[in-house]
Amino acid sequence: MKRSQLFTKTSKTVPGDEQARNAQLLIRAGFIYKVMAGVYAYTPLGLRVLEKIKQIVREEMNAVAGQELIMTNLQPRETWEPTSRWDDEVVDVWFKTKLKDDTEIGLAWSHEEAIIEMMKQHLNSYKDLPISVYQFQVKLRNELRAKSGIMRGREFIMKDMYSMAVDAKQHDEYYDSVKEAYKRVYDRLGIGKDTYVTYASGGAFTKFSHEFQTICDAGEDVIYLHRGKNIAINEEVLEESIQELGIKREELEAVKSSEVGNIFNFGTDKSEQMDFTFTNEAGERQFVHLGSYGIGITRLMGVIVEKLADEKGMVWPKNIAPVQVYLVSVGGTDLVREHSEALYQGLTRAGIEVLYDDRDVRPGEKFADADLMGIPYRVVVSEKTIASDQYEVKARTADEPQLLDKESLIKMVAQKSS
Numbered sequence: 001m002k003r004s005q006l007f008t009k010t011s012k013t014v015p016g017d018e019q020a021r022n023a024q025l026l027i028r029a030g031f032i033y034k035v036m037a038g039v040y041a042y043t044p045l046g047l048r049v050l051e052k053i054k055q056i057v058r059e060e061m062n063a064v065a066g067q068e069l070i071m072t073n074l075q076p077r078e079t080w081e082p083t084s085r086w087d088d089e090v091v092d093v094w095f096k097t098k099l100k101d102d103t104e105i106g107l108a109w110s111h112e113e114a115i116i117e118m119m120k121q122h123l124n125s126y127k128d129l130p131i132s133v134y135q136f137q138v139k140l141r142n143e144l145r146a147k148s149g150i151m152r153g154r155e156f157i158m159k160d161m162y163s164m165a166v167d168a169k170q171h172d173e174y175y176d177s178v179k180e181a182y183k184r185v186y187d188r189l190g191i192g193k194d195t196y197v198t199y200a201s202g203g204a205f206t207k208f209s210h211e212f213q214t215i216c217d218a219g220e221d222v223i224y225l226h227r228g229k230n231i232a233i234n235e236e237v238l239e240e241s242i243q244e245l246g247i248k249r250e251e252l253e254a255v256k257s258s259e260v261g262n263i264f265n266f267g268t269d270k271s272e273q274m275d276f277t278f279t280n281e282a283g284e285r286q287f288v289h290l291g292s293y294g295i296g297i298t299r300l301m302g303v304i305v306e307k308l309a310d311e312k313g314m315v316w317p318k319n320i321a322p323v324q325v326y327l328v329s330v331g332g333t334d335l336v337r338e339h340s341e342a343l344y345q346g347l348t349r350a351g352i353e354v355l356y357d358d359r360d361v362r363p364g365e366k367f368a369d370a371d372l373m374g375i376p377y378r379v380v381v382s383e384k385t386i387a388s389d390q391y392e393v394k395a396r397t398a399d400e401p402q403l404l405d406k407e408s409l410i411k412m413v414a415q416k417s418s
């Protein structure tokens, strides 16, 4: 990708209407566009990050036999009435509208009931189970406050997965496998060591549900950590858990965090409400055991910005950076242009994603943009580097650049971990 062809511009000015650092940086770097509070568009660079996060999640959900699908944003009232969740008193984030003939419809803030409604047509026998389905979908929620940038959207992307099992045992096995899959997701996103499986208020069926909370000053939650025992508890269930887990209040440390995912066991509650059944071996109708598993895709992107950014801008982990290399040509001579173009082609052929800053602007401006955008490596081509038959390479988090030949450069950039 060439910078001269990228339509988005960077900006030095912090947007005045934006308090959240994640949104400030993402807007300034041209990764997102703010439409209104809590509503953001993802421009080419931002979309690349989003797609990479999704791909990591997708691979891990596929690894636990999740089947990907996509549900709809428009929802009929009938689907949500059996569980009382059409009622605005019960669910206070609905956006609702009407068809031309005055039929009331809702815009999906969740797809739990929607998925069950569909699965009723496909699930008959115990032989069909277990089943797990998931999607990446836009959720629309009329959130009261939207001041955390992309960490709390009124329109945001969630990965939501739903599991169906014959009984509690089959459910629990699957639930545990998803818990492990989630840990792999956060590890691969570079926030594993700060992300805690956290006791939270229960699903319908169990005393506690599990949230995945990432330590983050910009987060809206507070969790209590027991570092010795590696236990984390959401403040909303603190007293209950202290008793249950046999730990002491003084041993816990309160930290701010952001909920990047959660997993629920519904038992058979929802299936009973929605009459969702299968036939067991003895030919009897049984209620399906349900689980629900969310990951906030766009929120994760915001959390990663918040956690890793420094005074110069964003810092993306290698495996979700929009590109690996920000290529800077210094000086406008034909020689520099030719060498830069050749390196751009060479890196691209080697499978490395490059943003080539081919613009006729001061080098300082290009360096500042490379830092603001958080690209893992900045590579400079100048008369000087050409003379030495090397390239000047600086990792985003390194203090000093180093000179490398093309082969070593490719090797360094292509390395797996960040």
Ligand code: ATP
Residues within 6 Å of the ligand: 141, 143, 150, 151, 152, 153, 154, 156, 157, 158, 259, 260, 261, 262, 294, 295, 296, 297, 298, 299
């Ligand atoms: P929260 O307590 O933060 O409102 P929630 O309990 O409403 O979250 P769920 O409905 O279970 O969350 O959604 C699953 C995941 O989607 C959450 O763990 C979170 O990562 C993400 N999420 C929820 N609401 C938002 C939002 N408004 N904007 C961005 N991500 C969100």
Ligand code: MG
Residues within 6 Å of the ligand: none
């Ligand atoms: Mg919520």
